[in-house]
Amino acid sequence: MKPENQKTIDEFLSRADEMGDDIIAQTEEWLGVVPFIFTLMRERPEAFALSVLGDYHTARPASLDPKTAELVAIAAAAGAGADNCVRVHIGTALKEGATRDEILDTILIAGIIGKTHVLAPALRAFRDRLPEADSLSTSPKNRS
Known part of the structure; x- marks a missing residue:
């Protein structure tokens, strides 16, 4: 991977825990509930942020x-x-x-x-x- 791309990913992942809180709040607003799988996945902030953000964008296509x-x-x-x-x-x-x-x-x-x-x-x-x-x-x- 190019160093500049790796840097971007590292910066993104350094904020994964903070984004996780936002994702949980946004999900509750969107769905009216936080799926139980999110609470367990949240224990792995980096994987959670990458997975759920991708899911959100897939579930709400333009x-x-x-x-x-x-x-x-x-x-x-x-x-x-x-x-x-x-x-x-x-x-x-x-x-x-x-x-x-x-x-x-x-x-x-x-x-x-x-x-x-x-x-x-x-x-x-x-x-x-x-x-x-x-x-x-x-x-x-x-x-x-």
Whole structure:
């Protein structure tokens, strides 16, 4: 790494503990709660600052308005089975102007993808193990 870049990183990391306090306060204002993972990650100020600042900028891209970003976060959290994250991001989506219907539809769409996540590999395994099953699904009498 170039010395000037290393110097910039070192200066940044020298303020990691102070930034951590700011990050916690900003997160609580943004989400209305501080995720428990933040309290534990905070024990490593440098890693915490680097990780969470990157996450924040990823979660709030310039290309999406905050409400849309929160709906995406709900869908991703639902798909990942992160129930507490779903709850937190529902609250934040409401704060950003999302309606009940928008949130419900977001969760339902995530559910469709979740169903596909289960069915696609299982049905591929089924087809591969029982190839004659594939020919049955394409026979003219089974198309209706």
